Amino acid sequence: MSKKMPLDGIIVADFTWVGAGPIATRFLSEYGAKVIKIETKSKPEILRMTGPFKDGIPGVDRSGYFSNRNPNKQSISLNMKHPKARDVAARIIEKSDLVINNFRPGVMEKWKLGYEDVKKIKPDIIFVTMSMQGSSGPHSSYMGFGATLNALVGFNHLSGFPDQPPFGTGTNYSDHVAVPTHTIFALMAAFRHRNKTGKGQFIEIPQSEAAICMKPVAVMDYAVNGREQSRIGNRHLNAAPHGVYRTSGDKRWIGIAVYNDSEWESLKNVMGNPAWANDPKFATKEGRMANQDQLDSMIEKWTSGQDGHELMQKLAGSGVRAGMVLNAKDMLEDPQMQARGHWVYLDHPEIGVSAYNGCPVHMSKTPAQYKTAAPLLGQHTEEVMKEFLNMDDREYKQLEADQVFA
């Protein structure tokens, strides 16, 4: 008998696709919710068509990009362009607690499944929409992607080296944590509210706004001080030395951060107290902040040629904040990540056993559960129709023949 999970009994009609949406509903499934992912075979979502693929061979059921975001979920194929599909969706929604999507504003409404429509099907429904920039305002209908959103909200301008064009994080950063975790936070408050009052509600998460909340200090600085912060590479406004330094090997670096005088003393000790480091101009934080070019070049001289892993052990063991810049291979092999059991290996009919992120929140009583790998496209159509909607065989066959599940 499985332990009771926090979200046992919660049912999700999941219209999300690609990034932030599926990552959010993934969390719900990890803590016990039943997530029914509504897709269509006639137009598979972008991520199913985006690599990496098992053995490099493309296929809608072979993408590791898609799979990592969709474990535990059920997938049904429902062609929303078919007139009868709306009725099937409505029957799912009638038995659901949450309807969630991350389309551009208007898509759900076009299907007559906007909040006002859905409320008539299930009055206490919680309806979440995660549009790019919200549903009102001059840019509300703009198309965009995680990579472009990062530029829009300021990450790019502020990330990169000062003498180079703005680089950003190199990823679709805002998709991954900022938007999905904010979504779940609001949603859980809404579930709680519904338990107390019986009322559902409409929640909109503009992805741009959730991303700006990730640390808006530069914007606040502009608003109050008129200052325009810019890129500072690996430096920090409140610590020095603070950088990424080359070590031995190809594309190998170590990050070292010194926040105060005692950490500086520790670093000097590990470096063997070289004469340059004892220059009084480095003795105070102000002095170190003012002489970072020289500090960085001397430290890099010292790290270059050393084994980064050994260096990290030595530094961290002496109380210096230091860590290797790990790549994806390192991450899978990292002793700490392994000791924590972070990587979850799930068996998928086409991909076989592959690596998924576990949840970084380890709950002592109700740990995240991983029951099934990502679903094949439409894998659970029949099961959901017959077992969840109690559809009889005749009706199912008819809808199938009508191409509603295409």
Place this chain on the structure above:
Amino acid sequence: MESKTSPLADVRVLELAGEVGSCAGKMFADLGADVIHIEPPQGDPARAYQPFYKDVPSTEGSLEYQYFNTNKRGMVLDITTEEGKEIFLKLVKTADILIENERPGCLDQLGLGYSQLSAVNPKLVHVAITPFGQDGPYKDFPQSDLVCMAMGGFLYLAGKDDEKPSRAYGDQAYMMGSLYAAMGSIIALYHAEATGEGQFLDVSMQESVSTALENAVQYYDLEGIIRRSLIGAEAGYGTYPCWDGYVFVMAAMGKNRYLWDPFVDWLIEDKIEGAEVLRGDEWLDPLYRRKEESVETFKKIVEPFLMNKDKLFLYEESQRRKCCVFPVSSPKDVYNNPQLQYRKFFKTMYHEALGGEIHYPGPAYDMTEMKWELSKPAPVFGQHTSEILQELGYTPDQIAVLVKGGVVVVKEDAA
């Protein structure tokens, strides 16, 4: 607006946290929870962080401290003293959630670990945010955002080819740990309210960061490829200069034509020299676009086009033409962004101790039934110590003794 409720008004959160966990506490506070930010006598380290309000360094002026502590009550308490522990335990009894970012084992040594706290309050949700988690070979490594970014695999992606990586703005590893802590604790709260069962939540920042690697881990797992960033490594996908700064052009997308064609049409309509070259079918092949020569050709054609146009024009006009050019916004651009301005996203609040208004970003969510609001600025040092102690039953005389003993700090003019 008035009919909306503060959805977490009946929740009490203790936050024994500085820069790492404050964001999680803020999320509760902004939805109405009673969040008590407990600072040690030396203060939350974020109070010393630049930039400051009007550039004047002071205990209250750090913008970072101000942002992350809105709507909270503040208490200064030395939990390493016997009296301090006693007060802390009394508070724990009244709390639903504790958020902390102490080193693993640190609270246990003080007699304030989860086993002791749950004995006092079995429903307590205790969330601990640490760099590497509570166990494992690196658990005692000292904390830094840079280290978590590096060890979480994220920093490696922030560069292409052999370039040295550059870290993300704004201590994002701390932010990720904090957001997961917020998400986990509200899920665990929901569980505790339904079952009476509290629990311990162990949040690792390294693991939090590792969830932001896009498809990099799967690339290695399934195809044996160790990838870095593709930004700038492919024609039509990356940052290009324009008249007043930079824009992010996203014209390339797999083997798809739908972003590429309208962008090229625009160049041709603008009579840009050489633009016809980009019509060729070879440009729809990602491998062709990734050739150094292609990257250079694209750049040479596009730069003269972009250089006489500004960011906002390129952004708005590209959307009209169904292609995708976004501004690389500076902080000023973000503040003045027409969409955010229309939505009145930025809020101001007067701060008495600073004698002026601070500008804050607004909520990450619009909700029909629930209220997100900024009702009070971050507490000044020791502002609510006395108030909270009185709620716990301490008399003014007892409080005076605690102040004298250095157990608590009470803001001088706060009676």
